[in-house]
Amino acid sequence: MEVPHGRELFIGSRWVQPHGTELTDVVAPFTGKTVAQLPRPSVEDARDAVEGAVASFGAWHDLPLEERHEVVARFCAGLDKRIDDIVAMWALEAGMPHGNGLALTTDASVFWHRALDEALTAPWVEVRDTPMGKVEVRHEPVGPVVGVVAFNGPHMQFALAMIPALLAGNTVIIKLAPESRMLGYLFAAAAAEAEFPAGVLSILAGDADVSQYLVEHNDVAAVHFTGGTEVGRAVMHACADRVANVVLELGGKSAAIVAADADLEVTVPALVDAMALYSGQICLTMTRLVVAREIHDQVVAGLVAGLKALKVGDPTDPETNWGPLAAPRFLERAEGYIHRAVAEGATIAYGGRRPAGFDGYFLEPTLLTNVTRDMEVAQQEIFGPVYCVIPFDTIDEAIDIANDSRYGLSGSVFTSDPEVGLEVARRVQSGVFVVNATFPCLAAPFGGVKQSGFGREGGPEGLLSLTQMKCITL
Structure with a gap:
């Protein structure tokens, strides 16, 4: 050009x-x-x-x-x-x-x-x-x-x-x-x-x-x-x-809380779309997926299927929805977090590798399970395509996990109960929050709390x- x-x-x-x-x-x-x-x-x-x-x-x-x-x-x-x-x-x-x-x-x-x-x-x-x-x-x-x-x-x-x-x-x-x-x-x-x-x-x-x-x-x-x-x-x-x-x-380490009553036909595609946005190089990305234990496996299976369906390729192609990272240092940094997370006990449910057939700075979307809230990968902003699934048993525990972070930029909750959604939104410590979606309003206004x-x-x-x-x- x-x-x-x-x-x-x-x-x-x-x-x-x-x-x-x-x-x-x-x-x-x-x-x-x-x-x-x-x-x-x-x-x-x-x-x-x-x-x-x-x-x-x-x-x-x-x-x-x-x-x-x-x-x-x-x-x-x-x-x-x-x-x-x-x-x-x-x-x-x-x-x-x-x-x-x-x-x-x-x-x-x-x-x-x-x-x-x-x-x-x-x-x-x-x-x-x-x-x-x-x-x-x-x-x-x-x-x-x-x-x-x-x-x-x-x-x-x-x-x-x-x-x-x-x-x-x-x-x-x-x-x-x-x-x-x-x-x-x-x-x-x-x-x-x-x-x-x-x-x-x-x-x-x-x-x-x-x-x-x-x-x-x-x-x-x-x-x-x-x-x-x-x-x-x-x-x-x-x-x-x-x-x-x-x-x-x-920075941010935003949490998406998925309640047991969430409509997964809405929730899973929304989460996949959010994860795919610029390969996780967005401060608002929901990198911690805090999921009710009784639907944990179902959500993980849906996310894996959604991530597999993403078209990886040339970012100038309008059909591509998963492109490269912006620079080699971002690729290497994300890979380092993945390797250390696995060493700490996390499991790669999907991704974690450089896809074959590309010369650029590509990394597969990486979904990690068996992650605890205190792991490095759950606490540090990675600014890359590394996502943690953390189970919870009660909404109070989910809110506690979401707030267990030095960051407070964004967050979201998926639930069929509007009152629960509003309660969670008010209790999570963040500058912006979304109910049953992932991308907040940027004009009303936008900014973070904590670090x-x-x-x-x-x-x-x-x-x-x-x-x-x-x-x-x-």
């Missing part, structure tokens, strides 16, 4: 020449072969992005909301007209199956248009009566923002966090993952068409040195980080040193998450 401006970088709302001459390979995970060579952004390029964001912040936030809205709306329109290219490039460079990618990108479009609508009615300024008289409460932009977004849905994070940040009046530097280098050029082409004022928006896919420079920079007022919990802690420490704002959307992070994306709360409040006594 053609990469627009493939020898330049999008810094400060403009295409510019990079400071260095180093190129980096883009490797397709389906084949393991290089499909493009693109400039490797340097710390000097990141410095230019910060300087531009600082210099343009005052003029950007002083623009009337309607004028900012017009520019951001042009950006969203540019993304919309590139949806087919985004889906195709996402499959090529990161292994996202075409069908999954189309669904997620279409949803992202819905969410960025929702953000545009909500910005026009949000309570940016309100007057309240207090014991001291009237006060004006204002939500104002925080300043230059760095958004560190993950490879498994950068445009979704644009919709839920970065576009709201721009609408609020912040200048923004979007730091993409190395697995999104090509995709970043499509996003940047849309931004260039929107004609943001100089300095307002930078989009670059950098390595760890660029991320560290941006996160630690004294002139960056806020960091919105999406990624693993361990790196999230380091981001939080860096922001603490200068008391910068931080929003963390971190899954804090702050929110989507909805009015996400729109205001990268603002600061000022109270004026009138």
Whole structure:
């Protein structure tokens, strides 16, 4: 696929020449072969992005909301007209199956248009009566923002966090993952068409040195980080040193509770679909399947049959629903967890191997039984296709198992009793939850608790998450 401006970088709302001459390979995970060579952004390029964001912040936030809205709306329109290219490039460079990618990108479009609508009615300024008289409460932009977004849905994070940040009046530097280098050029082409004022928006896919420079920079007022919990802690420490704002959307080890009265004709296909979504490389994936003991064997048999039926293959093929992992390190990490789980006593009910006939980074969906709640594989986020089945005897025990985790991102319950479903949903410690399905609403709002992070994306709360409040006594 053609990469627009493939020898330049999008810094400060403009295409510019990079400071260095180093190129980096883009490797397709389906084949393991290089499909493009693109400039490797340097710390000097990141410095230019910060300087531009600082210099343009005052003029950007002083623009009337309607004028900012017009520019951001042009950006969203540019993304919309590139949806087919985004889906195709996402499959090529990161292994996202075409069908999954189309669904997620279409949803992202819905969410960025929702953000545009909500910005026009949000309570940016309100007057309240207090014991001291009237006060004006204002939500104002925080300043230059760095958004560190993950490879498994950068445009979704644009919709839920970065576009709201721009609408609020912040200048923004979007730091993409190395697995999104090509995709970043499509996003940047849309931004260039929107004609943001100089300095307002930078989009670059950098390595760890660029991320560290941006996160630690004294002139960056806020960091919105999406990624693993361990790196999230380091981001939080860096922001603490200068008391910068931080929003963390971190890992998960979400549990799907399957009650004895669950409708398995609904439950099993829903769980298989959730397990197949991007080969488990989704923070929301239900990686712990907490199943009533009396239906344990029946559920496992159904899951195995469903996983066997998945079509493994080229992620650019619309018929494929199981593609490769995004990079060799993810494949090796998942295999390590499987090997250690078996050594601890777990049984592989299905999968656990690299499927024959593929040169890329493929791993079969792996379903583990005889797993106890305290095993490493049941406690650590793997971010890959490794799923644990844990039996329970009572709903109270199931909830206890679900809560026995340092994470608290999502969760679900399958039951025929609406009252039980709501009780479980209220008692499980998570930021979002779903009854009789697996994928939560991302717009009402979305975020985690415990070590899954804090702050929110989507909805009015996400729109205001990268603002600061000022109270004026009138």
